[in-house]
Amino acid sequence: MLNRKFVPILVTFGLLAAMFAAGSFRYTGFFSAQVLYNLLIDNSFLIITAVGMTFVIISGGIDLSVGSVIALTTMLSASLVEQQGWSPGVVIPLVLIIGALFGTVMGAIIHYFKIQPFIVTLAGMFLARGICYIISINTITVTNSFFTKVAQTKISLPGGSFISINVIIALAVVLAAIFLAHYTRFGRNVYAIGGSEQSALLMGLPVARTKILVYTFSGFCSALAGVVFTFYMLSGYGLHAMGLELDTIAAVVIGGTLLTGGVGYVAGTFIGVLIQGVIQTIISFEGTLSSWWTKIVIGLLLFVFILFQRLLSDRRVTLKS
Amino acid sequence: MLVPILEMTGITKRFPGVKALSNVDFRLFPGEVHALMGENGAGKSTLIKVLTGVYSIDEGSVMIEDQSVSISGPLEAQKAGISTVYQEVNLCPNLTVAENIFIGREPLKFGKIQWKKMNKDADQLLRERLNLSIDVTLPLHAYSVAIQQLIAIARALSISAKVLILDEPTSSLDQNEVQQLFSIMRKLKSEGLAILFVTHFLDQVYEMSDRITVLRNGELEGEYLAAELPKIELVLKMIGKELKLLEELPKLSEESKSSVGNTMITASELGRKGAIKPFNLEIRKGEVVGLAGLLGSGRTEIARLLFGVDRPDEGKLVVAESGSTVKSPRQAIDQGIAFCSENRKTEGIIDDLTVRENIILALQATRGWSRPLSRKKQDEIADQYIKMLNINPPNPEHLIKNLSGGNQQKVLLARWLLTEPDLLILDEPTRGIDIGAKAEIQKLVLSLAKQGMSVLFISSEMEEVIRVSDRVAILRDRTKVKELGSGEINQQQIMQAMAGG
Structure with a gap:
């Protein structure tokens, strides 16, 4: 018997497969392992950010600060490494800690002052973006040997294709997050809080700690995505990852996570990011279309998915009564 | 031990x-x-x-x-x-x-x-x-x-x-x-x-x-x-x-209870799973029917069914005049049914509006927003009801949240009276208000009935139910267990029925 809870994720996966197949029929050279790997290479930072966002949304919250935290991380890394001459071995752990702390503070404000996550993380978004411009209003190019080396390393795979170190990091994050979500108490508490915070409290679960940790984790993921983004772009800039928070939310929702909280899968989010990537690839293969068509298709897809989720959750309500 | x-x-x-x-x-x-x-x-x-x-x-x-x-x-x-x-x-x-x-x-x-x-x-x-x-x-x-x-x-x-x-x-x-x-x-x-x-x-x-x-x-x-x-x-x-003490309480002016007219609304075998077992209830014109029962015995549930807030699972509800049933509060209002809910604070008054605005709300709603009441008309109405119901302070521009509970209740009553209902459902109209205001509301209910309005009166206070009702239906454990006609209403009977012993 097919477990009903996997329906949204299967639909998402089916969609990805259908799109990839359609692309392969329409364009020569589309059907290759490298096209698939390029999806991962070009979207690794988005995957990492979306994993953090998945936890936040499952817990019933939202994090709008992720794009800005990425920009801030690229900016901090670039300026400390290039202008201050710090070692990447110090800078990278430092920016990860800063990102995590940034999330912790937002989580604490959300929980203890009972303020909507939307507005708190919106403030965080402006704050982080603003700090970028204090550091510099210009692009800081990264020429540090460690960064360039990581950026240029190609890991060869059979068949002459390759992936980057960023992809390894992203896949590791996805696997770790799947474990975290399904095999640890923290993960299950996140689901419980998303299902009913009141019940979670009355069942004696550590609601405060879990909620704050969720935002900490999202902050950490954004910072890690920022590091990966620095490898990818080899620069720090205050305008990096502009509007990325919305792409992230879109990927999470397309991946089958309910915005109302309590339901969702990290694996679904992963596929959600890849779907966005496939759309982009198809449009670049088409050649004549503007890249804004990506937004149009994603917009339509989101509508369809939200309606689909509504139908599913309506069925759930009728089952209940 | x-x-x-x-x-x-x-x-x-x-x-x-x-x-x-x-x-x-x-x-x-x-x-x-x-x-x-x-x-x-x-x-x-x-x-x-x-x-x-x-x-x-x-x-x-x-x-x-x-x-x-x-x-x-x-x-x-x-x-x-x-x-x-x-x-x-x-x-x-x-x-x-x-x-x-x-x-x-x-x-x-x-x-x-x-x-x-x-x-x-x-x-x-x-x-x-x-x-x-x-x-x-x-x-x-x-x-x-x-x-x-x-x-x-x-x-x-x-x-x-x-x-x-x-x-x-x-x-x-x-x-x-x-x-x-x-x-x-x-x-x-x-x-x-x-x-x-x-x-x-x-x-x-x-x-x-x-x-x-x-x-x-x-x-x-x-x-x-x-x-x-x-x-x-x-x-x-x-x-x-x-x-013993209860039985000595005086009955309110027996003579004020007018002779009752034709059927206004009939519920036959009306029920809703988990809310109220199927019951029969008939309310006639100019009659006050009391609902007695402990908290949670199904009083409010009956009111909600009659007003169309909840849908019944079984049985029929017929409004005599039109011969049709009630499917939604909207329809209920159109057929002359008004419902003063027990949650005055959350379902009734609108805190930040004035007394005048609260009074005209329901009437304006039935007219539709395309036909607003003129300000002059509003003032007239507000003044009239403030006098009639003795609302204190008698200032129509006072914010309703600053009024006492009893006066808020009167404003709510005014709102529904203004729509000239044939059947007024009052759910705990006197909860949390002082004795004087209670007596006034009871008197008002009786005078409304005299003018031919039917009233369904729900209250946890038995004395009150006995005073105003021509007939009392008694509920226990979400079942209507007894109905007492005017001659038979007394504390002993009601208590027995409520306790089921």
């Missing part, structure tokens, strides 16, 4: 401006079902919340197995062996049954949750202690409320509960499900668990409990053995009136 497993002494709890509990003692023995009884506001839920650590205690002590404990939160209460299953199932509908039982205490191996072991344990627990075999890997929302409640009990048991609090567990269950729950309660009782059972169903109290504690107005009325306390005595203790 048995030793109580739980003993609460001298519990006092204050909220700003109110003493919710004052010097209440309560004890619970192992292997007994103990019912906690009291009317609305008697302090039942406060006592439970104190016991489960949701509220802190201002004065008094709690002893569990002769050990003094201080409970500062739900987690501490659980650790002390006190578990609660609330009326609204407090579990997570998105998690599996097994998770709901074990979350927070999942079996771990190197920090990894052992799903297989957890599912097996959950299955075993449900099977052995609750005689329930279900698929524990399905999410909770796949099961009915009754099963969810059993799962909540299973969770409580797995935390090695010594004391199980069941707060209104049966109010959303049907008859079979109630019996299933009861058989499990009996089983658990025989295993030595102490069960605190809160319900407003009197029959269930007598079916299940060994001992009854009655609270009234935040004070302890007494603790009794169920076998030694007749139902009627219990009702009297909850309401707090001596039977």
Whole structure:
């Protein structure tokens, strides 16, 4: 018997497969392992950010600060490494800690002052973006040997294709997050809080700690995505990852996570990011279309998915009564 | 002599401006079902919340197995062996049954949750202690409320509960499900668990409990053995009136009760599952029909059915004049039915509007926004009703939130009277207002009936119902049990019917 809870994720996966197949029929050279790997290479930072966002949304919250935290991380890394001459071995752990702390503070404000996550993380978004411009209003190019080396390393795979170190990091994050979500108490508490915070409290679960940790984790993921983004772009800039928070939310929702909280899968989010990537690839293969068509298709897809989720959750309500 | 497993002494709890509990003692023995009884506001839920650590205690002590404990939160209460299953199932509908039982205490191996072991344990627990075999890997929302409640009990048991609090567990269950729950309660009782059972169903109290504690107005009325306390005595203790005293109360002007006319509305075998069993009720023109019954006996549910807020599952409701039924509040209003709800604060008045604006609201709504009432007309209406109902202060531009409860109620009445209804449903119109205002509202109801309006009058205060009603329908445990005509209405009769003894 097919477990009903996997329906949204299967639909998402089916969609990805259908799109990839359609692309392969329409364009020569589309059907290759490298096209698939390029999806991962070009979207690794988005995957990492979306994993953090998945936890936040499952817990019933939202994090709008992720794009800005990425920009801030690229900016901090670039300026400390290039202008201050710090070692990447110090800078990278430092920016990860800063990102995590940034999330912790937002989580604490959300929980203890009972303020909507939307507005708190919106403030965080402006704050982080603003700090970028204090550091510099210009692009800081990264020429540090460690960064360039990581950026240029190609890991060869059979068949002459390759992936980057960023992809390894992203896949590791996805696997770790799947474990975290399904095999640890923290993960299950996140689901419980998303299902009913009141019940979670009355069942004696550590609601405060879990909620704050969720935002900490999202902050950490954004910072890690920022590091990966620095490898990818080899620069720090205050305008990096502009509007990325919305792409992230879109990927999470397309991946089958309910915005109302309590339901969702990290694996679904992963596929959600890849779907966005496939759309982009198809449009670049088409050649004549503007890249804004990506937004149009994603917009339509989101509508369809939200309606689909509504139908599913309506069925759930009728089952209940 | 048995030793109580739980003993609460001298519990006092204050909220700003109110003493919710004052010097209440309560004890619970192992292997007994103990019912906690009291009317609305008697302090039942406060006592439970104190016991489960949701509220802190201002004065008094709690002893569990002769050990003094201080409970500062739900987690501490659980650790002390006190578990609660609330009326609204407090579990997570998105998690599996097994998770709901074990979350927070999942079996771990190197920090990894052992799903297989957890599912097996959950299955075993449900099977052995609750005689329930279900698929524990399905999410909770796949099961009915009754099963969810059993799962909540299973969770409580797995935390090695010594004391199980069941707060209104049966109010959303049907008859079979109630019996299933009861058989499990009996089983658990025989295993030595102490069960605190809160319900407003009197029959269930007598079916299940060994001992009854009655609270009234935040004070302890007494603790009794169920076998030694007749139902009627219990009702009297909850309401707090001596039977003799009640009978001496004067009846309000018998002559004011006019002769009644044709049928206004008829409900035949009207019922809704979980709300009210099928009942017959006929209301005639110019008649005041009272609904008497304890809290939760189905009074408001009847009102909601008549006004079309809830849909009936069975039976027919016919408005005589049009010959049609009522499917929505909108239709009810169109057919001349008005409903003053019991939640004045949340469902009635609009705080930040003036008295005038609150009064014209319903009339304006029936006219539609395209035909606004002129300001002059509004002022006229407001003045007229302020005078008629004696609303104080007599200033139509006063914000309604600054008025006293009684005057707010009058404004609400004015709002509905303005639509000139044929049937006015008043649900607890006098709750929380002072004596003078009460008398005025009662008088008003009678004069409205004299003018030919039908009124359905719902109140927990029996004297009031008796004073104004031409006929009284009595409800018990969501069933209409009796109807008394004008000659037969008296306290004794109503009490008997309410208690069912």
